[in-house]
Amino acid sequence: MSRRATIRTAHDDAALIARALSPDNTDEMTTTVERDDAADAAGDERAGTIVTRIDRETTSGLQSTVDDYVVNLEVAIDVASQTRTAQCDQPTDTGPVSDHDTNTTHNE
Template identity: 45%
Template structure:
């Protein structure tokens, strides 16, 4: 039996965060950007594993990776946005 988790994440720049996360994906992980008509764009990741413990471990890694990617995107944005006239 396969265990599945779908994670929807609101982040500062969904395209950049998704692009940062995708290289770590295995064949059983997909990461996309959802653009709902009403609501913010979100990173959507689906993870499938054969065991609950494997799913939990992968989810834990994903949450950390997503948080770091979002933080780096925000940091890069602050450094590329000019505050000088």
């Protein structure tokens, strides 16, 4: 008898988080992204629900896999959030890369 769990997580950038999780998926796991009707209506192309299904032969194996998945999910969400914040803090137009002549050498 197989044990099963389905974990559904709504996220603003569901596809990004699902891609970040996929390298850690085992053969007993599948992760997909479902689009939300509300997000489609609002024109939000990234929002959706991450759906991960886990099948294991034992209850302890299922519990261990779910625990690992939840930790990986938290890390993926945190990294994506931090990256987005860092990118937003950077100027979009930095102008010339350098105001100095790059053909000269500087002795230190």
